[in-house]
Amino acid sequence: MAETPRPNAEQAHQMGGLSVVATATDGIRLLTLSGEIDHHTGDQLRQALDVSDAAHPHVVLDMRGVTFMDSSGINILISAHRAITAASGWLRLAGPTDSVLRVLQLTGVDGVIDCHPTLRQALIP
Numbered sequence: 001m002a003e004t005p006r007p008n009a010e011q012a013h014q015m016g017g018l019s020v021v022a023t024a025t026d027g028i029r030l031l032t033l034s035g036e037i038d039h040h041t042g043d044q045l046r047q048a049l050d051v052s053d054a055a056h057p058h059v060v061l062d063m064r065g066v067t068f069m070d071s072s073g074i075n076i077l078i079s080a081h082r083a084i085t086a087a088s089g090w091l092r093l094a095g096p097t098d099s100v101l102r103v104l105q106l107t108g109v110d111g112v113i114d115c116h117p118t119l120r121q122a123l124i125p
Contacts, residue, residue: 020048028058034065037073049080057089060122064095094122
């Protein structure tokens with residue numbers, strides 16, 4: 001499976017916003033993110049991660065286009081991870097940029113939520 005192209009991260013970054021594109025592949029909900037995850041954009045990501053209507057949800061966040069993430073993003077990811085695992089599912093992060101990966105590592109989130117260097121690896125059941 002080839003790497004999925006990213007939405008225009010530059011446009012989302014210029015607006016200081018976040019682009020979230022939701023698709024599904026082989027029963028996995030794929031959220032492709034571009035831009036910044038912070039207190040201004042957090043609600044958009046929180047809504048996209050809502051799995052209250054799904055049994056055994058499988059969710060992959062394609063983070064290759066995320067240019068910035070603060071503690072708001074960390075809190076959203078942890079909350080989503082808890083909700084998804086409580087529903088007997090899983091959450092995986094794919095391709096975080098170096099700066100975002102550093103935040104994930106410093107906070108220990110990479111030890112709680114599966115982080116994969118590529119989208120292809122994250123999509124493997």
